[in-house]
Amino acid sequence: MSSQFLDRIAEDVPSLRTAFITAMPDCLLFASWQTKESEVDVEEVAAYFGDLVRSNRQGLKALKTWSSEMQVTIESADSLIILRELNADFVLGTIFERSAPLGMVRLHLKRMVERVTAQLPKVTIAERPRGARILEFLERYAPDPHAILLRISLRTGITPEEFQTPEKLSAEQIVRLEEAACKLLGLKQLNL
Amino acid sequence: MSAVLPVLTRDHACVRGMNWRFDLPPAAIEAALDALPSAGFLPCPSPEALPSFQSPEGHRVLLVRRTGRAQIRVSYTVPEGQRRLAAEAVFTAVVRALRPAGLTAW
Amino acid sequence: MDRLNPLRSVLTGHDLTFLAGVPFVYHCHHYNLFHDQTLDDALGEELGAQVRFRAARSACSELLRALGSVLGASTPPERAELASLLLPWMGHGRIALSTSNTGGEATGTHLHYGFSWREKYGERVRREAPADSFAAGFAAAACEFIEGLPGGEIVATEDQCIALRDPGCHFTLRRTGRAETSAPVVDLAATEGLVGATLEGLDEARIAAIAAGLRDFVKGVAGDERGVIAAFGVFVTMHLSNYYNETIYEAIHHVERSQPALLPVAETLFREAGVQCVFNTFGNMLLSPEWEGLVGAPSGDPFELLSSCCAIARGLGFGHWILHEYDPGKRLVLRAPVDYEVPFYLRRYGRSGKPRCYVLQGAALAMAVLAHQVRWRESPRLTEEFYLSLFRGKVAWAAEQTLCPTRGDACCEVVVSAR
Structure with missing residues (x-):
């Protein structure tokens, strides 16, 4: 989706360096904005913080204290990072300069949340094939993402052409794909 | 020579946060060659076109004679999150060393 | 290591470089990690590690024995001293060896593969297998060299590796009693017998002058007190061509x-x-203060950029790369009498039915992309994101190797055309 709507919302917010919207539960970047000086790999940041929000949700649910308006604030050496759940499908992430007064940040964040929420689409969940989800997971997290289809092809014996239609992969191919993905990422299992 | 206020920015590197850049007037390079050893920087073997020094903490400073470009090469032993601070410390030391010669406005 | 520098030589007209007659090139950690990773993709971790270890042991053994002979290191202590100094000098980190005629152990610090893997990928993925097959091969070869054992009798197992989040790298060395069958040696003498006449191309005088200056410059580049070469903004290694070639061709076959x-x-x-090599190593060299001081910052002219890349390739020992044809924005024809891959293939495997210069093919493509799609005057950042923007999906240029001496052609030729 175009990030233009976020550009309009974010560009006038003082001390804001980066804003991004992460689609859940896949932690994919939905829209982003950042200042010219910012050197953030927003896709990567959106994915990592999406994971953080997901873990946070699960932790809070385990504590039976979860609410849908959960917010995470992180104070690092030079940044103030705030992750705000907009709804079950989207999370707004903002990175402010560390020196920004907290009261001002909260005020602007509240306004941003209202404006962003009003423009988000309604999400209908479609269960995608497991093969497709494994490949997307790899493209997001594996080293050298541009080469990952070729790498996984060599490791599994499944041709890149077969990966073009992941819904047609056999159950046995999915097992091979999942095993290879776990090996590449150093994971015992994939939590998709 | 008028005093300048150099600015430290991230420079090219494959290794994240390792190289940092600032620029001096090319004429200031000669003065830097005298000033840096007095400030504890050790001259390293290097081509004449590219004088280089090692800071007391083991970071490198390279100077390009013809353009005045200066690069701070933070030691790879410094964890990524601390490289900016290490570069800023070297930068401050270099700028302070050049101040008596009237080269920097700090 | 003032004793080692004089042992460098260049095969005139071919820009192939040798140390005590053993071929070497310079590559950075991006290339090295991708190379090893591809071997594991093709062979699986277990066989991949075996192939890498054997190739490393064989290549390092050739080098140690050649150096030992030239430098007169005839006693075990002299040979041990030479082995312990060589690896850090080449930028591969430090290794402390404790050997006997039945094996021993080795401890590594800042070993190139494990150290740079952790730097590049360590925060993103967990690794399951140790990374330092090259150092394992070196340790095994060094043990054989020091103890006067036949080549191939020592195997080394890396049982701790910093890429696995261990505090350091450790190898156990064990004598098997089974010597490895020796393969035909690929050294300066063998290479001289396999190369033809040299070639000249466009902008020859500039390319030759820069390449010569670069070669002089890298003579002064050696590992620091930790055995690491951080030059041109990358971690560089002086590396053995025979390691790269044996592993690539064993995997391909x-x-x-x-x-x-x-x-x-x-x-x-x-x-x-x-x-990856051209984007990271060549690209960072072109943007480095070293290049700015010695040559001048890139002007942004594509032809100048291509010419500079040929000079870098020659300076790093990749071969006598020439610009044979250049049609601005449309077509580039890169040639070399041979590159560093060809002599190995011919000597070990003989004639091939198809072109075999994989590094040259990828490099030619990357040169065309870097020359035409990067705004050098704007001092671009060669980040992973920028790399993906240039090389992910459909690339604007296509490369094809049309001539290859392994097939019996007179030279290597790669034609790169705009799509």
């Missing part, structure tokens, strides 16, 4: 035999390693 349908995939990945 394995895929040809075991899963021929996936051969184009394996070839694409080995070409991709060449792309």
Whole structure:
């Protein structure tokens, strides 16, 4: 989706360096904005913080204290990072300069949340094939993402052409794909 | 020579946060060659076109004679999150060393 | 290591470099990691590690024995001193060896593969297998060299590795009593017998002058007190061509035999390693203060950029790369009498039915992309994101190797055309 709507919302917010919207539960970047000086790999940041929000949700649910308006604030050496759940499908992430007064940040964040929420689409969940989800997971997290289809092809014996239609992969191919993905990422299992 | 206020920015590197850049007037390079050893920087073997020094903490400073470009090469032993601070410390030391010669406005 | 520098030599007209007659080139950690990773993709971790270890042991053994002979290191202490100094000098980190005629152990610090893997990928993924097969091969070869054992009798197992989040790297060395069958040696003498006449191309005087200056410059580049070469903004290694070549061709031949349908995939990945090399090593060299001081910052003219890349390739020992033809924005023809891959292939495997210069193919493609799609005057950042923007999906240029001496052609030729 175009990030233009976020550009309009974010560009006038003082001390804001980066804003991004992460689609859940896949932690994919939905829209982003950042200042010219910012050197953030927003896709990567959106994915990592999406994971953080997901873990946070699960932790809070385990504590039976979860609410849908959960917010995470992180104070690092030079940044103030705030992750705000907009709804079950989207999370707004903002990175402010560390020196920004907290009261001002909260005020602007509240306004941003209202404006962003009003423009988000309604999400209908479609269960995608497991093969497709494994490949997307790899493209997001594996080293050298541009080469990952070729790498996984060599490791599994499944041709890149077969990966073009992941819904047609056999159950046995999915097992091979999942095993290879776990090996590449150093994971015992994939939590998709 | 008028005093300048150099600015430290991230420079090219494959290794994240390792190289940092600032620029001096090319004429200031000669003065830097005298000033840096007095400030504890050790001259390293290097081509004449590219004088280089090692800071007391083991970071490198390279100077390009013809353009005045200066690069701070933070030691790879410094964890990524601390490289900016290490570069800023070297930068401050270099700028302070050049101040008596009237080269920097700090 | 003032004793080692004088042992460098260049095969005139071919820009192939040798140390005590053993071929070497310079590659950075991006290339090295991608190369090794592709071997594991093609062979699996277990066989991949074996192939890498054997190639490293064989190549390091050739070098140690050649150096020992030239420098007169005839006693075990002299040979041990030479071995312990060599690896850090080449930028591969430090290794402390404790050997006997039955094996021993080795401890590594800042070993190139494990150290740079952790730097590049360590925060993103967890690794399951140790990374330092090259150092394992070196340790085994060094043990054989020091103890006067036949080549191939020592095996080394890396049982701790910093890439696995261990505090350091440790190897156990064990004598098997079974010497490895020796393969035909690929050294200066063998290479001289395999190369033809040199070539000249466009902008020859500039390329030759820069290449000569660069070669002089890298003579002064050696590992620091930790055995690391951080030059031009990258971690550089002086590395043995025979290691790269043996591992690439063993992996390619394995895929040809075991899963021929996936051969184009394996070839694409080995070409991709060449792309990574030019983007990261050549690109960072061009933007470095060293280049700015010695040559001048890139002007942004594509032809100048291509010419500079040929000079870098020559300076790093990749071969006598020339610009044979250049049609601005449309077509580039890169040639070399041979590159560093060809002599190895001919000597070990003989004639091939197809072109075999994978690094050259990837490098030529990357040169065309860097020359035409990067705004050098704006001092671009060569980040992973920028790399993906240039090389992910459909690339604006296509490369094809049209001539290859392994096939009996007179030279290597790669034609790169705009799509």
